[in-house]
Amino acid sequence: MSDWTDWTQNRRIADAEEALDAERRARSRLSEQMRQQQGNLQGQLDRLTRAMVALIEHEDIRAELGQHADAATCRRYAREVVATVVVTGGAALRETAEPGDVPGYWLAAAARGVAAVANGETSGHGLLEAAAQRDPARTALFLSLLAAQTRDPRWAVGPFERVVPDQAEVSVAQRQLWLAVADDRLAAAEPALVAALTRLLDADRDAAAQRVAEWLRGQVPSGTGRLDSERAVAQLQVLQRLLTGERLPGDEPAEPGETPEDPLADTLRALVDEGSPAEGDILDRMAAARADLGFLDERVGARGATWSTPAGDVLDLLLADLAEPADSGRHRLARRVLSPLLGTTADRLATEATAGVAPTRSVSVVGQTIDVEAGGALRDWRPDVLAAAARRSPRQPWLLQGGLAALAVGVVAIGLAFVAGAFAVLAVAALLGGAAAVVTALNQARRQRTAQESAVRSADRQVTQLAATITDETARSTSAATTASALREAVRAQLG
Structure with a gap:
């Protein structure tokens, strides 16, 4: 009866502990949910606070922008002018209301100048000159982008030195004009572009040559067992394939990504939408406020790719264009600019390929150096190797002599033992000691002979x-040098 009572009591205690654990878990889950809800509510409250602040700031910024309404009107007019010129060449501009001038704003004069020239009015060139005086770089860029998009020589008036790259880092707008020149959309700017790119490479030609060499090495598959001359040949082969437009091994076409339908139009739109000097900061603040309000603002979305954003390094872009098909304008322009560097690189690689290999080399066996050439060892190495192997596994000649002497003493002692029994002990000791010495001496001689034979075999195999x-x-x-010479001539012929 007592056992049944104890079992029942223990069962009730276990059930109570399980219920208590379940209650603790439920309270823990409830606390976690409450913390999450509190965090969500706090996040929503923070977002609501930011939106309220942004809304207030948005209204203030709108009031500030109201002071620049004439500049905004000018931008709308410029967009309309550009769109009409691109589509019709300017035939429908006569019905467009022209805004007033905005002092100091280059786009005000440039847009009206383009409209006047498109309509055949003589005042247009004067307006474009006024825009160039206000901002020479942006005016030249505006007209060059318009010329590239329309292929209309009326806008390709230069000076193109203001729009081509002037430093190693190239902007998006400069890259777009570069590609337009390569595609023959702005052929008038090609001399200025080639001169600018060449000048940038010549600023540090040694560093440029080193980068081209490193780039070529990176195009060659890595592998062991190649000679330096063979690596040079492989790089020359890559260079020849590039110049002939062959696709390099492993250079598969990239998957098409999300690219703008018309990068030139996007770049021109970004330049027009940039705003006047007085309102540029205000427009940025407006874009940030609209982003806090949850609106997708074009100015915010385009911040990472404005017309002045870096597009890459001059040499990197040239090498990328060189990998384009040989019949493309990009490849043609890149080859023209890189021709001196590529010719120098081909000469250097051909020279490296003729360096040859060392005619004499050495191997080391048991500490002995053996000089080897194509015909074999330069001298008889066996005596030195045998002596070195013997020194590494020495033997003691006196052991054999002493052992034989001890055996002789033992034999004599055996004869004397018949006369005096005490000589029996001496005979046994002499015989045992002599036998041990002789066996040890023979083993040492065998080990030395084995070591010498092994050293000779190893040396012979290595030699x-x-x-x-x-x-x-x-x-x-020799074969690589011949191939490299032929490849250099072929590369030189391709480069002209």
Whole structure:
């Protein structure tokens, strides 16, 4: 009866503990949910606070922008002018209301100048000159982008030195004009572009040549066992393939990504939408406020790719264009600019390929150096190797002599033992000691002989292998030098 009572009581205690654990878990889950809800509510409250602040700031910024309404009107007019010129060449501009001038704002004069020239009015060139005086770089860029998009020579008036790259880092707008020149959309700017790119490369030609060499090395598949001359040949082969427009091994076409339908139009739109000098900061603040309010603002979305955003390094872009098909304008322009560098690189690689291999090399066996050439060892190495192996596994000559002497004493002692029994002990000791010494001496001689034979076999094998390697590499190096010379001539012919 007592056992049943104890079991029942223990069962009730266990059930109570399980219920208590379940209650603790439920309270823990409830606390976690409450914390999450509190965090969500706090996040929503923070977002609501930011939106309220942004809304107030948005209204203030709108009031500030109201002071520049004439500049905004000018931008709308400029967009309409550009769109009409691109589509019709300017035939429908006569019905467009022209805004007033905005002092100091280059776009005000440039847009009205383009409209006047498109309509055949003589005042247009004067307005474009006024825009160039207000901002020479932006005016030249505006007209060049318009010329590239329309292929209309009326806008390709230059000076193009203001729009081509003037430093190693190229902007988006400069890159778009560069590509337009390559595609023959702005052929009048090609001399200025080639001169600018060449001048940038000449500013540090040694560093540019080193970068081209590193880039070529990166195009060659890595692998062991290649000679320096063979690596030079492989790089020359890559260079020749590039110049002929062949696709390099492993250079698969990239998957099409999300690219603008008309990068030139997007760049021109970004330049027009940039705003006047007085309102540029205000427009940025407006874009940030609209983003806090949850609106997708074009100015915010385009911040990472405005017309002045860096598009890449001059040399990197040239090498990327060189990998384009040989019949493309990009490849043609890149090859024209890089021709001196590529010719120098081809000469250097051909020279490296003629360096050859070392005609004599060495192997080390048991501490002995053996000089080897294609025909074998330069001298008889066996005596030195045998002596070195003997020193590494020495033997003690006196052991054999002492052992034989001890055996002789033992034999004599055996004869004397018949006369005096005490000589029996001496005979046993002499015989045992002599036998041990003789056995030890014979073992030492055997180990030394084995070591010498092993050293000779190893040396002979290494000398034979190294001689064969020198012969093979010499033949490969000679073949590589011949191939490199032919490749250099082919590259030089392709470069003109």
